[in-house]
Amino acid sequence: MAGKRNGEAGAGADMRLSEVTKRFGGFVAVDTLNLTVPRGSFFALLGPSGCGKTTTLRMVAGLERPTSGTIHLGDEDVTLRRPHQRPVNTVFQSYALFPHLDIGENIAFGLRRRGVPRQEVRAQVADMLRLVQLDGMERRRPAQLSGGQQQRVALARAIVNRPQVLLLDEPLGALDLKLRRQMQLELKRIQTEVGLTFVHVTHDQEEAMTMADTIAVMNDGRIEQVGTPGELYDSPASTFVANFLGQSNLIRGSVARADGDMVLLDVHGVRVAMPAARSRASAGDAYVGVRPEKIRLMLADADATSNGENEVTGVVTDVSFVGVSTQYLVRTPWGQELTVFAQNIGVDDRARTGDDVRLRWAPVHTFALDADEPIDAGADVGEPSAAAAYPPS
């Protein structure tokens, strides 16, 4: 494997999963998954607990064998290779540092196994310690380090081998919020610096969006949608993605007319327009979606011209002030509660509970989804605790 080592930026190869399925007994953890991770990218596999993301990662690492399907790294089929024969390294959720070895030896473990000469091992370990800012900690034992430091050792221990693909399994799950933010930036910096392909598994949508170039949203062993954070957020392809990534207002309606670039939908008697490209439904029933922060809220007696914006009316049922914004719940005439986030720009211009209001948003901020999906898919799913993800069930 020593021959594959390559320190240049953009080293590595595309990773391809074709029709990969993994069953544990009768349970299908991963269901005919197809995925291509371009080399050098920071790729996130995002999904709730039990969606199969960790199992997918373990199959790439070789710690699980797919029931069917193939995994390629570049042109090589690695599906049946043992873990120690794959040019892939993992940063484990629990870090799994070797408790009987000091930090230096933990980092050197992979290099030594591949027979890298002693001198070079020393030099590379020193480089890594500098990269993860743990200089001088070489002789400490893992138990003597804080969680954040252990996380960085786990990272250094994997990166030092310059794998073609670096797998990160919820690596920040055990850290507190502040440290987590800091490590997110750090990871991103390191990825840019070493230029390796990172595949990051997480259930934290914010983490995935801040760090990854490309996100694949997983649910029930399948990929729901792949795209850049912006694409996923602005044009979710399914109700699951719409609800799991941020919040969405989804309103049931039907396609009234599709002419040219625009689609007109009928939503409880109100006409809603949107670009045809943003609609996943061309006829029949559909969910009309809009993000809460895209909606402008104004009192009913204010300015009545809508400038081609979509508009629904309603009554404010709840106002909560959250500092940077105010969060409103507005009940529509058909009884649904919509969420609106309004920036606190003016002074004391907030609507009060009971006020009649108009909600307006631009057609380009509207999306439409297939009405056959459950409306609340992905709404309240998360990871109960970081530890619950192991073993993959």
Next chain:
Amino acid sequence: MSVLAVPGTAAPPPAPPSSDEHRRSRVPYLLLFPGLAWLAVFFVVPMAVLGSQSLQEGSIEDGYTLTWHWQTYTDALSQYWTQFLRAFWYAALATVFALLISYPLAYTIAFKSGRWRNVWLVLVIAPFFTSFLIRTIAWKTILADNGVVAEVMRGLGLLSWTDDRLLSTGPAVVAGLTYNFLPFMTLPIYAALERMDRRVVEAAHDLYASPFTAFRKVTVPLSMPGVVAGTLLTFIPAAGDYINQRLLGSSQNNVIGSVIDTEFIRVGDYPTAAALSFVLMISIVSLVVVYVRRAGTEELV
């Protein structure tokens, strides 16, 4: 207990403002008292008696007087050093064999036995349900001259160096020791393996370690506390044991425990017996200290 004698606490506890504090500081000593008393009566006092006995001269009939006769030690050692060495040699062999048998056994139970794990553990402990003596006497039958084991080994020519006998030989004693102390080796190793984080082994595989290398570099070091505990629990009692030698060995391969027993009970040479006991204890303690230092268990987690 002298700590309790600070002024103000000697009397039954009236209630000065700090009585609560005093009571709390007294609790650990009260809790330790039964153990310390036991240790004093059944260990410290007998040790002193034994030490003094080893330096006395006289006879059972005429009584003994303390004469600081250190020569008893040198005499006893020069007379019985072979039995000393033999005892340590047998104990060492038994420890090595027990380790060779126990490690794979403990590994299998900890990692490969699945739902049969508890059955296996009960099987390991099951011999304790029968007395040590009876089990050792059973081995007499197993290794008897006309038994299957001896017959087969004789047939294979493996017993040509012991006058075609298995019973009464050194190997029989070592076999008995190995058998009798096996659970003391297996259980600590099992406990160490069982509480090991298996993900660390996965990490080793992920970092290019083949299954064997991962075993050598990760599993073995992490199970060392169990190995050290097991070897101590086997070696220490095996070095002093003489039941196995009495029942499975012969006068040709006496061990030091057997000599001490004879000197005390049959010969009645108390000073020599006491001196031998002391030397045995001190040599075991020194060996253990050196071993634990070398094994460096304090560095393990």
